[in-house]
Amino acid sequence: MEGSAALKDGRRQKRELESVVVRFAGDSGDGMQLTGGRFTVETALAGNDLATFPDFPAEIRAPIGTTFGVSAFQINFGGRTIMTSGDQVDVLVAMNPAALKVNLADVAAAGLLIVDTGAFGDKNLRKAGYESNPLKDGGLGDRRVIEVDMSQRTLEALKESGLNKKDSLRCKNMWALGLVYWLFDRDRSSTTKWLGDKFAKRPELAQGAIAALNAGHAFGETAELSGELNAYSVPAAHLAPGLYRNVTGTQAMAWGLIAGTALAEIRMVFCSYPITPASGLLHVLAAQKDRGIVTFQAEDEIAAACSAIGASYAGALGVTSSSGPGVALKTEALGLAIATELPLVLINTQRAGPSTGLPTKTEQSDLFQAVFGRNADSELVVIAARSPSDCFECAIEAVRLATKYMTPVIVLSDGYIANASEPWALPDVESYPKFPVKFRREPEGFHPFVRDPETLARAWAVPGTPGLEHRIGGLERDADSGNISYDPSNHQRMTDLRAAKISGVAKDIPEQDFEDTPREGGVLVVGWGSTYGPINRAVNNLRDSGMPVSHIHLRHIWPLPRNLGDLLRRYDRILVPEMNRGQLVTLLRSEYLVPAESLSKVNGKPFLIAELEAAIRARLET
Amino acid sequence: MNIAVPAEKLTPKDYASDQEIRWCPGCGDYAILKAVLKTLADVEAKPEQTVFVSGIGCAARFPYYISTYGFHTIHGRAPAVATGIKLANPELDVWVVSGDGDALSIGGNHLLHLLRRNVDVQFLLFNNEIYGLTKGQYSPTSHVGTRSPSSPTGSVESPVSVTALALGAGARFVARAIDTAQAYLPGVLKRAHAHRGTSFVEIFQNCIVYNDGVHSAFADRSVAAEMQVMVEHGKPMLFGKERDKGLRLRPGTLTLETVKLDEDGIGEEDVLVHDETNRTLAGMLAAMTPPAMPVALGVLYCDPAPSYDSAISAQVAAGQARTKKGGISSDLNAIMRAGNTWTVKG
Numbered sequence: 001m002e003g004s005a006a007l008k009d010g011r012r013q014k015r016e017l018e019s020v021v022v023r024f025a026g027d028s029g030d031g032m033q034l035t036g037g038r039f040t041v042e043t044a045l046a047g048n049d050l051a052t053f054p055d056f057p058a059e060i061r062a063p064i065g066t067t068f069g070v071s072a073f074q075i076n077f078g079g080r081t082i083m084t085s086g087d088q089v090d091v092l093v094a095m096n097p098a099a100l101k102v103n104l105a106d107v108a109a110a111g112l113l114i115v116d117t118g119a120f121g122d123k124n125l126r127k128a129g130y131e132s133n134p135l136k137d138g139g140l141g142d143r144r145v146i147e148v149d150m151s152q153r154t155l156e157a158l159k160e161s162g163l164n165k166k167d168s169l170r171c172k173n174m175w176a177l178g179l180v181y182w183l184f185d186r187d188r189s190s191t192t193k194w195l196g197d198k199f200a201k202r203p204e205l206a207q208g209a210i211a212a213l214n215a216g217h218a219f220g221e222t223a224e225l226s227g228e229l230n231a232y233s234v235p236a237a238h239l240a241p242g243l244y245r246n247v248t249g250t251q252a253m254a255w256g257l258i259a260g261t262a263l264a265e266i267r268m269v270f271c272s273y274p275i276t277p278a279s280g281l282l283h284v285l286a287a288q289k290d291r292g293i294v295t296f297q298a299e300d301e302i303a304a305a306c307s308a309i310g311a312s313y314a315g316a317l318g319v320t321s322s323s324g325p326g327v328a329l330k331t332e333a334l335g336l337a338i339a340t341e342l343p344l345v346l347i348n349t350q351r352a353g354p355s356t357g358l359p360t361k362t363e364q365s366d367l368f369q370a371v372f373g374r375n376a377d378s379e380l381v382v383i384a385a386r387s388p389s390d391c392f393e394c395a396i397e398a399v400r401l402a403t404k405y406m407t408p409v410i411v412l413s414d415g416y417i418a419n420a421s422e423p424w425a426l427p428d429v430e431s432y433p434k435f436p437v438k439f440r441r442e443p444e445g446f447h448p449f450v451r452d453p454e455t456l457a458r459a460w461a462v463p464g465t466p467g468l469e470h471r472i473g474g475l476e477r478d479a480d481s482g483n484i485s486y487d488p489s490n491h492q493r494m495t496d497l498r499a500a501k502i503s504g505v506a507k508d509i510p511e512q513d514f515e516d517t518p519r520e521g522g523v524l525v526v527g528w529g530s531t532y533g534p535i536n537r538a539v540n541n542l543r544d545s546g547m548p549v550s551h552i553h554l555r556h557i558w559p560l561p562r563n564l565g566d567l568l569r570r571y572d573r574i575l576v577p578e579m580n581r582g583q584l585v586t587l588l589r590s591e592y593l594v595p596a597e598s599l600s601k602v603n604g605k606p607f608l609i610a611e612l613e614a615a616i617r618a619r620l621e622t
Numbered sequence: 623m624n625i626a627v628p629a630e631k632l633t634p635k636d637y638a639s640d641q642e643i644r645w646c647p648g649c650g651d652y653a654i655l656k657a658v659l660k661t662l663a664d665v666e667a668k669p670e671q672t673v674f675v676s677g678i679g680c681a682a683r684f685p686y687y688i689s690t691y692g693f694h695t696i697h698g699r700a701p702a703v704a705t706g707i708k709l710a711n712p713e714l715d716v717w718v719v720s721g722d723g724d725a726l727s728i729g730g731n732h733l734l735h736l737l738r739r740n741v742d743v744q745f746l747l748f749n750n751e752i753y754g755l756t757k758g759q760y761s762p763t764s765h766v767g768t769r770s771p772s773s774p775t776g777s778v779e780s781p782v783s784v785t786a787l788a789l790g791a792g793a794r795f796v797a798r799a800i801d802t803a804q805a806y807l808p809g810v811l812k813r814a815h816a817h818r819g820t821s822f823v824e825i826f827q828n829c830i831v832y833n834d835g836v837h838s839a840f841a842d843r844s845v846a847a848e849m850q851v852m853v854e855h856g857k858p859m860l861f862g863k864e865r866d867k868g869l870r871l872r873p874g875t876l877t878l879e880t881v882k883l884d885e886d887g888i889g890e891e892d893v894l895v896h897d898e899t900n901r902t903l904a905g906m907l908a909a910m911t912p913p914a915m916p917v918a919l920g921v922l923y924c925d926p927a928p929s930y931d932s933a934i935s936a937q938v939a940a941g942q943a944r945t946k947k948g949g950i951s952s953d954l955n956a957i958m959r960a961g962n963t964w965t966v967k968g
Contacts, residue, residue, distance in 0.1 A: 041962045044962065047966070190962065239966045240968075241965075241968035242965070242966055243963055243965050244964050244965070244966060245958070245959070246962070255957070255958055259954055262954065269709050269710050271706060271709075288957075289941040290941035290942060291942070292938055292941075294710075294938060296705070296934075298705075299702075299731055299734070299735040300731060302699060302702065303699070303701075303702035303735070304702075306695065306696070306699040306732075307702045307703065307705045307709065309703060309706060310675075310693075310704060310710070311707065312706075312710075313693055313703070314707040314710035314711045314714060315710055315711060316709075316710035316711075318706060318710075333699065336695060340693075425966075426955075426958055426959060428955060429954050429955050430955065463671070463672075463673045463691040464671060466670040469669050469670060469689055469690050469691050471639065471685050471691075471692035471694065472692070472693060473686075473693060474678075474694060484641075
């Protein structure tokens with residue numbers, strides 16, 4: 001056989017697939033996130049629905065060839081609605097032995113492996129912990145394998161490019177991408193244009209990358225002609241009509257904050273301190289100074305929270321952002337915002353913990369922290385986003401509630417939502433109802449804690465307003481005058497007022513509904529946050545086979561929707577899948593005294609549809 | 623035609639709030655409050671544009687006693703809150719009031735960054751070398767050997783030099799004064815107020831209950847003339863009851879020494895002239911400690927540079943001027959639609 005390509009199964013068939021999961025895996029320096037990102041764009045443009053899952057190490061450049069340096073990007077796409085990034089991998093592109101070793105277990109038994117044999121030398125095999133070459137020792141099971149020396153073929157394709165060997169090899173990921181484009185019949189034109197733009201200052205690199213992309217594609221065509229490989233066809237999905245783009249949770253959150261503050265007709269001051277996986281939000285917003293948004297990279301998490309509070313005090317909306325350990329540092333400041341009743345939005349992009357934990361791995365274990373994690377009786381509003389695009393709506397809702405109720409609002413996102421992307425039917429921001437902030441201007445009858453009788457929110461009186469000069473602070477204040485008060489009955493009254501204000505938010509949020517027509521009896525699955533995708537798919541799969549399963553997914557974590565208790569009490573079996581040890585389930589049991597049961601998973605990865613289906617089935621059978 | 627009636631000039635009393643003051647009788651804070659009220663009246667501060675921000679401690683009660691806007695925040699974090707206020711509204715005139723524990727211990731990090739960023743606020747650090755509100759523990763400025771409830775056998779930590787730290791952090795305005803010095807404290811505060819950027823003022827304050835007389839080696843009336851040198855830009859640094867002593871560089875060294883006029887042929891022309899734009903000199907003045915040297919008071923250093931908030935405002939304004947069109951919502955629609963989009967037809 002000519003060349004290094006070999007195919008263990010040479011059957012020739014062009015299969016139409018309902019959905020496919022592709023994972024690109026390589027060293028953290030191999031450009032796998034970029035490769036996956038480009039494949040995502042072309043796939044979206046081809047009309048498929050999709051969901052992605054970038055999975056990368058915490059180290060920026062871990063030692064080359066090691067298993068802990070493996071970076072992967074997974075995409076699930078198809079002609080049907082895609083709810084998750086996929087349980088099992090159908091096609092794995094492995095750029096070295098370590099990438100194969102780390103990811104092989106996730107590849108379906110009949111899956112396809114595309115490996116760069118050029119990276120399968122003794123040294124790399126040793127670094128990955130292989131005692132013998134898995135390509136030769138039968139360790140890959142029945143999976144089909146395309147063995148191709150991508151390194152060598154890239155070098156050959158770029159012989160005339162004028163690039164040195166090192167730069168040429170950097171184009172290896174584009175070679176792999178070219179092959180995968182061919183495999184799924186993807187157009188290359190937008191990537192070609194994108195490479196030209198990206199490397200506009202180094203045209204020889206752009207030309208090299210494009211040459212590698214084309215060479216990988218040509219390899220596929222040749223392989224097909226010779227019967228070695230066949231391409232797949234994945235039909236376009238039936239998405240609702242509209243203008244679409246791919247969006248990550250980070251982008252959608254940033255745009256949601258911009259939209260929310262625009263609808264509130266207030267300026268945003270975004271104060272943050274770098275932390276994985278939350279920093280992306282600071283980056284996106286820092287690039288939007290043109291929209292009048294002020295971003296502040298504070299000296300620490302505490303300063304980020306406190307400067308946001310200062311901004312709100314002075315009449316902007318202070319927004320701060322972090323991940324769990326950083327949010328812990330902001331705790332005292334949240335108490336100040338609660339006590340002084342100032343609006344504040346805090347975005348928590350959760351990650352696995354405790355302490356530093358797994359910075360790049362996802363978890364939803366900060367629910368207790370958000371709802372309860374402060375000294376004293378100190379309630380605030382908690383909202384959770386269910387998907388990347390849902391961050392947009394959640395951010396707007398957070399701004400609305402923070403400014404209307406003069407309270408901090410925590411938005412829970414997570415590492416998965418922040419980095420994952422999905423197609424999003426672009427909303428028209430101008431069609432959203434406005435909720436303009438009304439600052440107090442009238443000195444007559446003013447004191448800083450005069451409240452709106454309906455919302456119990458105090459007046460927002462901003463420095464710069466003549467006649468409203470006043471003092472506020474963390475010391476308990478008189479419910480009438482706002483002056484410092486150590487009076488026991490006043491503290492009781494103020495504590496009750498603060499709690500009642502937050503409870504009252506329940507009147508202002510939608511009643512809870514089921515995701516689909518509820519079925520009586522059987523199992524009710526209650527979820528929150530990024531478990532939405534896998535729960536929804538698992539529940540629908542079971543419903544399709546006639547089983548009595550229903551799904552409730554919460555956006556409002558605190559206060560809970562006012563009718564939630566009634567809905568829960570209709571079921572004897574309630575299952576609450578969470579990527580924590582059982583936090584929402586504890587909240588539901590304590591609030592409603594219902595027999596809710598926990599399904600817990602904390603391995604840093606989202607739930608698989610299959611494991612949820614199995615868990616629900618088990619409850620149906622008992 | 624409307625005739626503008628000039629508003630009646632406010633007096634120091636007008637800047638006092640109606641709240642009962644709760645400092646201990648004889649506390650140095652009363653004198654500082656008096657000087658601040660006078661300063662506000664002197665500079666004709668607009669009450670609605672003025673904000674006093676504090677952290678926690680005795681000094682931090684300050685905002686409650688002033689009739690402008692005031693925000694009593696949390697321990698050590700006043701600089702961060704003040705930074706947020708200036709980011710939201712750079713037009714506000716912001717004063718931060720802090721103590722040695724608040725500013726240098728729990729809030730040390732924030733003070734460092736406030737100074738290096740040069741946020742346009744006046745920062746008053748009341749230094750009494752003790753924790754007052756928590757009942758007398760030693761503080762980061764307490765001298766070695768301070769006996770306190772938390773250091774019954776004497777503290778062993780070296781104290782931080784407040785002004786040296788401020789200079790090291792990049793402060794562009796550093797001044798020093800004594801709480802009871804009504805003669806010049808309002809003048810120093812006026813200079814601080816006029817300076818754009820962080821104006822850092824260390825005020826030696828007496829805690830009558832827990833650390834009475836801690837500054838007496840130079841602050842007492844009886845020794846003041848000999849142990850204090852009031853520096854003034856462009857003027858020779860003279861001191862002493864008869865103004866017959868001065869500071870000069872010891873010949874051939876980079877060390878300050880005190881000299882007596884008319885002794886060893888030394889005249890006024892030999893005395894060093896204060897240059898408040900000279901950071902090295904400011905550092906040397908800050909390092910002078912009694913009894914070997916007098917304490918330098920007044921504006922030790924003033925060398926303005928663009929403030930953080932003005933630089934940020936300029937960036938935002940420049941960006942907005944470039945892209946201003948049709949409001950944020952339509953603009954956001956455009957941002958979200960930039961890049962790779964596709965249409966799904968019904």
